[in-house]
Amino acid sequence: MKKIILTALLLSAAVLIFGQTGDRSDNAGPAKNVQSGGKSGTKVSELPPQKTDIDLTRLNYNMATALIYQILSDESGKYLGKTIRIKGVYSYDDTVYGIFHYVLLFDATACCQTGFIFEDKRRRYPQDYPEAFDDIEIVGTLCERTIDGMDMIYIECWN
Amino acid sequence: MNLIETIKLYFSYPFVIYALITGVLISLCASLFGVSLVLKRFSYIGDGLSHSAFGALAIASVLRISNSMLIVMPVTVLLAVLILCAKENSKIKGDAAVSMISVGALALGYLIMNIFSPPSNLSGDVCSTLFGSTLILTLQPSEVIMSVVMSVIVVLFFIFAYNRIFAVTFDEEFAAVSGTNVKLYKIIISIFIAIIIVLAMNLVGSLLISALIIFPTVSALQLFKSFKTVTIFSCGLSVLCAVIGIFIAVVAGTPVGPTIVAADILAFGVCKVIGVIYNS
Amino acid sequence: MTLIECDNLTIGYGSTAVQTGLNIKIDKGDYYFIVGENGTGKSTLMRTILGFEKPLGGTITFSSELNKNAIGYLPQTNTAMKDFPATVEEIVLSGRQGHLGWMPFYSKADKKAAEDNMARLDILSMRHKSFCELSGGQQQRVLLARALCAAQSMLLMDEPVKGFDPKITQQMYDDIESLHRSGMTVIMISHDLAAAHRYATKTLQLKRERRTV
Numbered sequence: 001m002k003k004i005i006l007t008a009l010l011l012s013a014a015v016l017i018f019g020q021t022g023d024r025s026d027n028a029g030p031a032k033n034v035q036s037g038g039k040s041g042t043k044v045s046e047l048p049p050q051k052t053d054i055d056l057t058r059l060n061y062n063m064a065t066a067l068i069y070q071i072l073s074d075e076s077g078k079y080l081g082k083t084i085r086i087k088g089v090y091s092y093d094d095t096v097y098g099i100f101h102y103v104l105l106f107d108a109t110a111c112c113q114t115g116f117i118f119e120d121k122r123r124r125y126p127q128d129y130p131e132a133f134d135d136i137e138i139v140g141t142l143c144e145r146t147i148d149g150m151d152m153i154y155i156e157c158w159n
Numbered sequence: 160m161n162l163i164e165t166i167k168l169y170f171s172y173p174f175v176i177y178a179l180i181t182g183v184l185i186s187l188c189a190s191l192f193g194v195s196l197v198l199k200r201f202s203y204i205g206d207g208l209s210h211s212a213f214g215a216l217a218i219a220s221v222l223r224i225s226n227s228m229l230i231v232m233p234v235t236v237l238l239a240v241l242i243l244c245a246k247e248n249s250k251i252k253g254d255a256a257v258s259m260i261s262v263g264a265l266a267l268g269y270l271i272m273n274i275f276s277p278p279s280n281l282s283g284d285v286c287s288t289l290f291g292s293t294l295i296l297t298l299q300p301s302e303v304i305m306s307v308v309m310s311v312i313v314v315l316f317f318i319f320a321y322n323r324i325f326a327v328t329f330d331e332e333f334a335a336v337s338g339t340n341v342k343l344y345k346i347i348i349s350i351f352i353a354i355i356i357v358l359a360m361n362l363v364g365s366l367l368i369s370a371l372i373i374f375p376t377v378s379a380l381q382l383f384k385s386f387k388t389v390t391i392f393s394c395g396l397s398v399l400c401a402v403i404g405i406f407i408a409v410v411a412g413t414p415v416g417p418t419i420v421a422a423d424i425l426a427f428g429v430c431k432v433i434g435v436i437y438n439s
Numbered sequence: 440m441t442l443i444e445c446d447n448l449t450i451g452y453g454s455t456a457v458q459t460g461l462n463i464k465i466d467k468g469d470y471y472f473i474v475g476e477n478g479t480g481k482s483t484l485m486r487t488i489l490g491f492e493k494p495l496g497g498t499i500t501f502s503s504e505l506n507k508n509a510i511g512y513l514p515q516t517n518t519a520m521k522d523f524p525a526t527v528e529e530i531v532l533s534g535r536q537g538h539l540g541w542m543p544f545y546s547k548a549d550k551k552a553a554e555d556n557m558a559r560l561d562i563l564s565m566r567h568k569s570f571c572e573l574s575g576g577q578q579q580r581v582l583l584a585r586a587l588c589a590a591q592s593m594l595l596m597d598e599p600v601k602g603f604d605p606k607i608t609q610q611m612y613d614d615i616e617s618l619h620r621s622g623m624t625v626i627m628i629s630h631d632l633a634a635a636h637r638y639a640t641k642t643l644q645l646k647r648e649r650r651t652v
Binding site: 199200319323325326329330334335337338339380383386389 | 489491507509510512520525529536537543545569571589
């Protein structure tokens with residue numbers, strides 16, 4: 001028991017120190033880099049409750065993450081076209097393919113995150129988007145697109 | 160939405176059922192061999208092998224090997240055989256060597272992953288790999304089937320070789336003199352332990368595997384005094400804690416691995432108290 | 440006929456020899472005592488014969504008549520055993536492991552043999568008790584019962600009566616003597632010169648080797 005606590009404490013210390021260095025990825029495609037500091041914009045207003053096929057707001061973190069994993073790793077396409085509601089944290093990334101907008105779920109220790117890219121054709125960047133790490137709720141349809149040879153699932157927002 | 164509805168909703172997802180099945184099987188296998196490991200004073204091996212497995216996993220990710228098992232399994236099996244089959248009198252140096260490899264693999268593994276940044280892996284978050292927060296909820300059917308097959312083989316072997324395992328655990332030298340091929344059994348047991356540990360990484364993460372191996376056995380030792388009853392109780396308790404742990408983690412949203420270990424710790428506390436009361 | 444023959448045997452650990460130039464012949468039906476002070480290598484000799492230590496020199500030859508899988512061995516109780524969760528019955532039965540072959544479970548004959556040996560040493564009433572709850576003398580009897588289950592023709596014992604009170608000691612010697620009379624070859628390490636004098640057919644006395652520096 002002591003050993004487990006001690007190991008966990010020591011590793012947390014190591015992770016804390018190492019974690020400060022952050023990611024150094026130069027992959028093609030949507031990178032994991034999350035930049036802070038968005039322009040000031042209007043916060044997303046409360047959306048009226050609508051019935052969706054998949055409602056992640058009803059699930060706790062474990063279940064939501066697991067389901068997101070199932071959706072993102074599914075190869076049969078059975079989730080495409082389904083409607084989804086998700087509540088998380090907003091972030092964006094400026095890449096060579098354009099600006100990607102994310103809705104992310106963080107776990108309690110903020111050590112891991114997962115989520116979706118979303119597109120909202122009604123909004124213009126940067127005015128209509130919230131600040132990075134603001135809360136955001138997205139309702140939309142799961143669609144797929146190919147960028148640079150990689151299939152990406154994203155949420156197409158509708159109101 | 161009340162609790163019953165929440166539970167019904169959560170358990171309607173197949174990945175939760177997969178998690179339960181795999182969790183039960185892995186914890187069963189871990190505790191079966193845990194009895195021998197604990198009694199032979201090899202409790203530290205859970206950490207040693209799982210940390211090395213993590214290091215191997217890091218190398219596999221960095222080398223972009225899609226099926227990391229190709230590297231992780233052989234490395235872990237090799238280490239298990241080396242550690243468990245080393246001569247008795249070199250054990251004193253042995254445990255320092257194991258610790259060095261263990262912590263070295265963990266540190267270097269994490270370092271490598273940071274420097275060489277493997278492609279963003281959906282469930283490859285280091286956090287999950289180390290602590291098993293949601294790893295077991297992201298199992299694919301093929302992985303579940305593999306776990307089931309492995310577990311069945313492990314359990315069948317254990318039942319078939321039970322008397323030999325007892326003999327080798329209780330008194331190796333006597334077993335050797337009696338004609339039991341002690342070396343062969345130790346190698347086979349080492350291989351199985353390595354396999355179980357690698358599979359268990361999916362359940363509780365690298366850091367907490369020791370708990371699956373040690374806690375149920377030590378809890379059983381508080382209450383029972385024959386090898387058979389210790390083994391049976393240890394397995395039953397391990398499975399129970401895994402089920403309770405997964406159930407609570409799914410419903411309450413807590414990380415799966417630590418929740419299972421918490422259940423194990425609680426069970427140990429209860430057994431210890433009962434043991435003390437019963438013996439006084 | 441000779442079952443075990445040691446020719447110019449040197450025993451020890453690593454590069455340190457404890458005894459050199461041993462010439463030993465153990466014949467069928469012998470009651471062979473190995474005596475000597477502590478540190479003279481008695482246990483080392485037994486362990487070398489059993490194959491746990493490598494001889495540093497010389498040879499050990501076993502007769503083909505000797506079934507190496509049917510040797511009963513009674514070691515000194517070590518600390519790991521003392522806390523081990525196992526009942527008397529489980530331990531004694533494990534003496535029959537040489538008879539398992541490829542079968543996973545012990546046969547009725549195995550269980551009967553275990554029962555007989557437990558009864559012979561008056562521990563049958565404790566069969567379901569845990570080993571760690573027994574006294575030193577009782578534990579030793581359990582291990583002797585186990586050794587008897589394993590022994591078909593040869594029994595090796597390392598100080599089997601160490602720490603026993605006189606009554607139990609005598610009981611043990613009587614049991615072993617009756618086994619010897621029924622054909623068992625016995626090799627015993629002991630401090631008890633009187634017993635050696637009384638029972639032994641052959642005695643090997645090991646003395647500390649004077650080493651010239």
